[in-house]
Amino acid sequence: xxxxxxxxxxxHLGRIHDETPALQTFLAARGIASELVPLPSLVDCGGTDxxxxxxxxxxxxxxxxxxxxxxxxxxxxxxxLARIRALAAHLESLGVPLANPLPVIVAGxxxxxxxxxxEREGVALIPSRWLPRGWGGSLAGLLEESGWSEAVLKPAxxxxxxxxxxxxxxxxxxxxxxxxxxxxxxxxxADGWLARLAQDGEVCVQQFLPAICRAGEFSAVFLGGRFxxxxxxxxxxGGWIAHEGFGGRNRLWEASGEERRWAGAVEGRxxxxxxxxxxxxxxxxxxxxxxxLLLECELVIPRLFLSEGEAFGRYAxxxxxxxxxxxxx
Numbered sequence: 349x350x351x352x353x354x355x356x357x358x359x360h361l362g363r364i365h366d367e368t369p370a371l372q373t374f375l376a377a378r379g380i381a382s383e384l385v386p387l388p389s390l391v392d393c394g395g396t397d398x399x400x401x402x403x404x405x406x407x408x409x410x411x412x413x414x415x416x417x418x419x420x421x422x423x424x425x426x427x428x429l430a431r432i433r434a435l436a437a438h439l440e441s442l443g444v445p446l447a448n449p450l451p452v453i454v455a456g457x458x459x460x461x462x463x464x465x466x467e468r469e470g471v472a473l474i475p476s477r478w479l480p481r482g483w484g485g486s487l488a489g490l491l492e493e494s495g496w497s498e499a500v501l502k503p504a505x506x507x508x509x510x511x512x513x514x515x516x517x518x519x520x521x522x523x524x525x526x527x528x529x530x531x532x533x534x535x536x537x538a539d540g541w542l543a544r545l546a547q548d549g550e551v552c553v554q555q556f557l558p559a560i561c562r563a564g565e566f567s568a569v570f571l572g573g574r575f576x577x578x579x580x581x582x583x584x585x586g587g588w589i590a591h592e593g594f595g596g597r598n599r600l601w602e603a604s605g606e607e608r609r610w611a612g613a614v615e616g617r618x619x620x621x622x623x624x625x626x627x628x629x630x631x632x633x634x635x636x637x638x639x640x641l642l643l644e645c646e647l648v649i650p651r652l653f654l655s656e657g658e659a660f661g662r663y664a665x666x667x668x669x670x671x672x673x674x675x676x677x
Contacts, residue, residue, distance in 0.1 A: 357385045357411045360418040374660040415447040456647030460504040474641045475555040483546040487538045498556035559634040565590040568611035572666030573624035577657030578603035600656045
């Protein structure tokens with residue numbers, strides 16, 4: 349194969365990133381073809397003797413590389429990791445690499461994997477508690493024990509503020525607000541409500557930081573292991589979610605030296621675990637003292653704000669570059 353990636357498969361689950369058509373244009377300008385390919389079912393991921401998929405529609409040996417970044421809404425597919433694992437095993441047998449090595453996909457899929465590890469390595473996180481699947485206890489007691497008057501609850505596996513809630517202690521009561529401003533119908537029984545959330549998987553409980561309402565989130569994007577650009581994500585008036593789906597805005601941000609050093613240190617720790625990543629988005633909110641606190645790292649299916657950062661070319665180059673090699677943490 350003359351070019352490191354002459355034909356790329358862009359896996360998806362029915363909904364792709366808005367930026368993907370423009371990305372395909374930039375890839376084509378580099379002489380690299382790309383195809384949008386549905387992630388096969390678990391049965392189809394196993395393959396057949398002749399390498400055919402879905403009645404011969406997909407022949408994976410044609411591809412030089414496979415990207416998972418367009419698998420949006422993967423959190424709504426409980427079998428996503430099983431399907432990816434099966435497909436990765438088949439691709440390995442064909443010598444076709446994933447742009448995202450499997451360990452990155454597995455670790456990046458759940459916040460409860462990589463965030464506690466980064467904290468153990470010395471990265472300052474937004475103060476967080478991790479509730480295991482099946483957790484049952486007092487939400488008010490959890491907040492009191494943590495010393496928080498407000499917190500944000502969200503699944504360890506999720507995206508786009510799915511099942512994300514703000515909880516506030518109001519005297520002896522708890523006020524619960526969903527990301528869209530509504531109140532969950534079952535919030536009168538806060539403990540039962542949280543127990544039902546935990547039935548589906550781990551739940552992350554983070555201290556609510558008021559700075560989100562004033563300064564929004566800071567997002568640093570790395571492409572091919574290098575800092576590419578930064579974005580400021582603000583919340584809508586009266587809101588608390590920094591996401592355009594809830595009225596927020598995104599704008600290119602001229603990162604300061606302090607912000608770039610902070611983001612680079614986090615990316616460096618990721619690199620020590622996984623090797624050079626084709627892309628990573630590192631999100632932070634400032635604490636009470638103005639310090640940057642890590643919110644999350646988007647390593648698998650992130651929006652990379654390629655338009656804001658005029659970074660389509662840099663991303664295309666990173667996507668077709670050498671596949672990173674996993675390293676031990």
